[in-house]
Amino acid sequence: MQLQEARNQFIAAWGSFGSHWGINRTMAQIHALLLVSAEPICTEDIMSSLSISRGNTNMNLRELINWGLVERVLLAGERKEFFSAEKDIWVVARIIARERKKRELAPMIKFLDSISDVQEGGSEKEIASFTTTINGIRRFSQLANNTIDTIAGADENWLVSTLLKIVKH
Amino acid sequence: MQLQEARNQFIAAWGSFGSHWGINRTMAQIHALLLVSAEPICTEDIMSSLSISRGNTNMNLRELINWGLVERVLLAGERKEFFSAEKDIWVVARIIARERKKRELAPMIKFLDSISDVQEGGSEKEIASFTTTINGIRRFSQLANNTIDTIAGADENWLVSTLLKIVKH
DNA sequence: TTTTTATTTCAGAATTTACTGAAAGTTCGA
């Protein structure tokens, strides 16, 4: 297969997969373009490669930088900014896990805590049923939260060997 | 806190969280309503509780049933169908993991395999850089895929104790 | 069979989300 063809397909695919994990299509496509670019590239390159506007490029780049997936690079002798993506997929996965935990899991746990103390407004059976369900979700969420913390903080070798042990159990 | 108030807040919250994991808002709200209903409920109940149309209710219920999160229940002496949700959060999590794996991870792996054999169309350095990136993602995805298989097939006690070990490592 | 009740479908409408492009803002060299 030709390099350019493979790159283009990867960009399109990463764009549609990205929308499943909290990253919109264009943001994921820019990320993909940077992932398969050996050298840093500039805004104009992104605009023309993906046929998107300057504003769109700028906003999605900023979001990628906020996530920590992309960094600005200053090249000697160039006035404009260049961009480059983190290429180690383990680091990428950790960043995404950390961001999603912050945006989704943490607020969920906070919210579940706030509604877990129901005392009235229904029969004992109804209240018990509700409380059991909510507490199950709370405990699960807390364990997931702690697991992500550990995974996001772990070094790759430990993590891979731990996961391999789980898989082979 | 009052039961009804807590239920309503839970439904609203689950609806907005759901949209982060591949379930649209209404689908997640119907799921939440069923999660906090001690007894099975019918289409009319869902329509009036959530103020949504019959068509919307029907389509999202079907999708929840497809996922395996909700089941049809026939009550003695009732002509119409009732619905009830799986309440064990570990089972729910496993179902969601299995569905997302099927819809997202599996196609991704298949796709990455298809573009991993690039031989021409750029300098050796460029090809090597591309291949390294793609193979990193491939290996990662395969490990994730196997891990999810194990988790989805494991019983709760083993899983909890394994996760606790990871967290306390 | 006919009537009644329940379920499903889907075209068009409404809503939500994402994108464009021009104007405003910023930075830097001379």
Added chain:
DNA sequence: TCGAACTTTCAGTAAATTCTGAAATAAAAA
């Protein structure tokens, strides 16, 4: 301090997604 190069913002527009409601279908009762 001016002008050119580059970056950012955001109102308006476009695209994608979700929802409605009425009609078609199906199933059970009369």
